[in-house]
Amino acid sequence: WPTCLACDRMPHQQMKVRAVIFDLDETLIEEETSNDASVLAAGEIAHARRGVDRVALLAALRKRSRELFLAGPLIDYCRNIGISTREALWGTFAGDDPSLAQLRQWMPTYRLESWWGALNELGVDDRALAAELVEIFESDRSRRHVVFAESERILHHLRKNFRLGLITNGAPDIQGTKIDGAKLASFFDTIIISGDHGFGKPDLRIFQLALRRLEVAAHEAVMIGDSLNRDIAGARDAGIRTIWINRYQRTLSESHAVPDIELTDLRDLPTILIPTD
Incomplete structure (x- = not known):
């Protein structure tokens, strides 16, 4: 079972490695709370105009956008690449990939229907307001x-x-x-985004690509991430040791991949990771 580091800073094992591979969302940056904050910011307009409760709007938008996203024309592509419901509400999906082009075409309809459906659930049938909220959210989220x-x-x-x-x-x-x-790009020797390659975590190929670019063997690297399925299971299958960042104290089940070490944040990494001689 992994070494669990809770708030009392328990002792832990050490790893000798040459390379450290990070996940981004919910490992280095806050994704979910940023998305919620942008929805709530847009909700201020809905409250001012129609008396809509911002928190209720957030819950309704989560529900409606997810329903539409899962029924959308490119759900398999989005799952493979790792595009989430919340990202589909604000990304531009620039690029030459035909699937990205299809997403660009679908996004205006998807976003308007998501916000309009959320407002409808709260008793407000106002497509003009929904269109305004789409723009406010997109602008706010792209800067947050x-x-x-x-x-x-x-x-x-x-x-x-x-x-x-x-x-x-x-x-x-x-x-x-x-x-x-x-402002994180300068820290990394290589940055790999799944959409540039047509496959994403937990696909073995994306971890092998990282190892090649970092010029290290699998046993010389460690993967650090918050997703047991994508980060931990994927890296483990590639022969890479793993550290699970469990910021929200989730519970491991028997079906989950077991990380080598579990941490509640990144603070202990300098004492865990030891450079190889």
Whole structure:
């Protein structure tokens, strides 16, 4: 069973590695809370105009956007690349890939129907307001990039002794905007975005690509991420050791991949990771 580091800073094992590979969303930056904050910001307009409760609107939008997304024309592509419902509400989906072009065509309808459906659920039938909320949310979310408090300090420390890589699932424009907005690009020797390659975590190929670019063997690297299915299981299958960042104290089930180490945040990484001689 993994070593669990809770708030009391328990002792832990150490790993000798040459390269450290990070996930992005919910590992280095706050994704879900940023999305919620942007919805609530748009909800201020809905409250001012029609008395809509912002929190209720957030819940309704989650429900309606998910329903539409799962029934959408490119759900298999989105699952493969790692494009989420919340990202589909604001990304531009720039790029030459035919699937991205199809997403660009569908997005205006998807976003309007998501917001209009959410308003309808709260008793407000106002397509003009829905269209306004689409624009407000897109603008706010594209500028909101919150980095976890310890991320930059830890990356700066590790950069001195290790080769650093980043593997993130998603559309190139969305993930690129997050990385640039969070000012994290300069820390990494290589950055791999699934949408640039047509496959994403947990696909073995994306981890092998990272190893090649970092010029290390699998046993010389460690993968750090929050997703047991994508980050931990995928890296484990590639022969890479793993550290699970469990910020929200989720519980491991028997069906989950078991990480080598479990942490509640990134703060202990400098004492866990030891450069190889």
